[in-house]
């Protein structure tokens with residue numbers, strides 16, 4: 439899969455001018471591109487637009503394509519784009535296993551096969567046997583890994599990452615970042631990662647900086 443942005447621009451509700459100069463970018467399979475730029479320039483809004491969650495009232499120009507298919511007109515659930523956010527939200531009322539099962543692609547059929555997919559994902563994330571745990575009992579790093587697995591189980595065509603490591607302390611941040619980026623590369627998924635962190639930028643294949 440290749441994620442392409444073509445002459446993309448966003449204008450916030452009530453504003454006259456676009457937030458950033460029109461952006462054209464091609465993200466190759468397994469490539470992680472870091473998106474940087476000053477606070478308020480529109481990084482989170484850019485990800486929301488690509489994912490199909492942009493707040494009402496924004497005006498947009500340009501196109502988002504996945505392997506040549508225009509996705510801008512599709513509703514979020516039809517785009518096949520996975521999101522990974524800073525607070526790595528797991529549903530608090532579901533067990534860790536049910537959280538992952540929630541992400542599973544409907545293409546995978548059968549209760550046994552689905553349970554096995556969750557078991558294997560937890561094992562790969564170093565969370566073997568934690569199916570029945572309450573998410574509140576996991577550490578920050580464990581939650582990020584579980585959230586990534588939930589995102590991957592949906593077999594997304596692209597992944598959007600918004601400062602998911604910012605809340606982790608330095609040592610853990612590097613370990614979790616490698617874990618997340620290695621998985622994205624191994625599965626050849628194109629990814630955009632918004633960050634203010636130099637370490638994130640260095641770990642990415644390249645960086646684009648939004649400017650006005």
Ligand SMILES: Nc1ncnc2c1ncn2[C@@H]1O[C@H](COP(=O)(O)OP(=O)(O)OP(=O)(O)O)[C@@H](O)[C@H]1O
Nearest residue numbers: 450451457475476477478479480481482483484493
């Ligand atoms: N729902 C909304 N309604 C109106 N304006 C909004 C809305 N969401 C964002 N904005 C405006 O759009 C601009 C871009 O916000 P955004 O959060 O995308 O920036 P950012 O680059 O991600 O900033 P930061 O680095 O601080 O997270 C800001 O000026 C913000 O006030």
